[in-house]
Amino acid sequence: MLKGFSKYLDDPKFVDWIAHPTPEKNTYWERYISENPKEREKIHVLKECLSMLRTKDEVLSRDEKEEILDLIYQKVTVEQPKPRLIYLSILKYAAIAVILVGLGLYMNTESTSKKAMEIDELLQVGVDSISTTKLVLADAKEIHIEDKKSDVNYSTSANLVINQKDTIAITNTTKDKKPEMNQLIVPFGKHSKLTLSDGSIVHLNSGSRLIFPAKFTEAIREVYLGGEAFFEVESDKERPFVVKLVKDETFSVEAVGTKFNVNSYDRHNSVTTVLTEGEVHLKDNSKNSFFSSSKKTIMKPGELAEWNVTSQTVVAQKRVNTDYYTSWIDGILIFNSETLNEITSRISAFYNVDIRLSEEVDGAFKLTGKLDLNESLETTLKNLAITASITYEKTESNGILIFK
Template identity: 30%
Template sequence: MNLYHQLIENPLFFKWIYHNSPEINDYWDHFLSEHPNDAEVIREFKAGFEQHLQYKKHQLSEKEKKELAIRILKKIEQVDHKKRYRKVIRLTMRYAAIAILFLMVGSALTWFFMEDTISERYTQFPPPQNLNIQEPTLIIENEQEIALNKGQSELEYSDKGQIIVDKEKVIEDESLEKVKMNTLVIPYGNHSTITLSDGTKVWINAGSRLIYPSRFTDKTREVLLVGEAFFDVSKMEDKPFVVKTPDIDIKVLGTQFNVSAYPDENVAHAVLTEGSVEISHKSQSVFERNIILKPGQLASYNKQNESTNIYDVDTEYFTSWKEGYLTFTNSDLNRVVKKLERYYNIHMKYLDPLDGSLRISGKLDISKEQDVVFEYMNSLTGLNFEKINERNYLIK
């Protein structure tokens, strides 16, 4: 049985297309990361369905879904070389259109793109786990590196220019007039909290970086995030707070929300617990409106098809990590496993990838020793989390 027919016989593939959810997205993100050689083929097959669904109005039966899959498979095989040709034409037209826009609009548009480039030079760094920095580190103006406590660290900026590190070490900023750009690197297996100069408190999850100024002097308070963080924003009505990620931007005045924007995931999302936030994405056209989230809602941005969906959710499920435990209700095992991998800086592989679709409920105290946590996972799932070595587990 080839890959296409395996997908057709897999009910989770049709669920991914017809009944999408954050959990099923996480399952397939993990599956694609485990099968990188098949990832492009699988996404192409899925795209064929999504193109058809733009015109299909009635609900398809399981038989009709499989019949449609066969037709799409034949089409892929017949027009592969034509598709590549069309892609080249589209790229050529896109760059030609950009050139025309620059000629028409002139310096104003040039400044707009320059401003985006300034942000991109921070957000396009490699993922933290691929940097040479393997320990929690504060980097000041790309010149000075300060080691932080392993596991859990804490930073606090005072209005006098001091940086209090892990409640004991004080760093004096001799030049209060100069705003310095700082980078907080938190590799997998570590967590951190930081209180910014405006009083905003941020919880940084494993495998993340936060880039921020030593003081906020512009009309907006702007930080850049790669990874996941929970923000408790200090309210300043005359100076909005903006969280930029490689894919989405979140603008607020004063509120509490969680942002997950890991580079290796297909979906970036924001969850609002209190207040109101305005969300936009990088590929958004001038005709699209920004999304306003209400408390208890999640905005999920799909990087592949550049679409955003809104869900009503239990926010505790997405924010409890900062308190040292995971909450999950009827959740795919794959989603829980991914969080455990980041928290403990380990890698877990399924003997049978379909086990990742097992739905479980519970509350997991991840502050306990790994052996205790995985004993609980064994009893909860009926599977065996077998330890191969310090960094690797096999789920079977």
């Protein structure tokens, strides 16, 4: 059973692709998979297991190979204790039971792999490559929304409504009626409000994406976030609401009915969660258990928790002014005794533009106030220039240079 997996683990080219993916390597292996469709599921399981190992080497050691094969074996088989004495008839039915359980586990793994593959395909569209908000439906249909602030509503029974006027029928293209994943991508300089099928509201910040089912039909309401979003979760004690991250699948935020902000931009080596109402649990999926109580896994209103991606631990948990972290929902950037360097960095991130300070400008100069990000970049820079007594100009590379 494991022989078919071993050939890939012995292939430095395959291991290098998982450890150091590039567009060229992706193209090669995508072509390979399309030419060998029977290998698709096998390769996806290998990608999952190798990602857990987090190796950076092209050649795996013997111990690493054995560890990967053990993980794969656990995914598709179930070990049963052997009794000392058993009647043949009981043994027959026990064997059938083991086969059924093993088949069920395999089918569950297959279902999980298919969802992961579906999400991988959706992630092929980069945030940097679009200028309008894009909604990608399960049938691959793309809807482009020009407005700077958009409103997408899935809460009606069979339709989605865009900006409270355009109505589109929602269809399920799968025969088994399992939830199909949709994706909302918000480019830099814009933001969007998304109402999910259960009535939960998600505010997506500039340069962010959310992958979600058109309709929640499973025991857990699960979505995938890349970037930053503020969640207003509709209460449902029977079905927890779970936010998983595109950048780090080992971490998730679980809630029942609450309001919280998650910042998981790729440019940061951390994930920041700020709770404004209710209660959330931070979950370490790599250990398949909640953090111990000594690490303060349960957040209370008014708290911030920071998860470090490298160490995979909560490195900070403290009380904060939540308005500072959530004012972006209204298009407002609040700064309280922040340096000019920090403020321009936040403006740069929102509009996705390179902003540099000339040597004559004191980047450590501190300011207190607010800026309206609903305005254009030009207007925002003019307001900052008045507040900080600075001037600016556009560079040849379409960046911004600030000087006295």
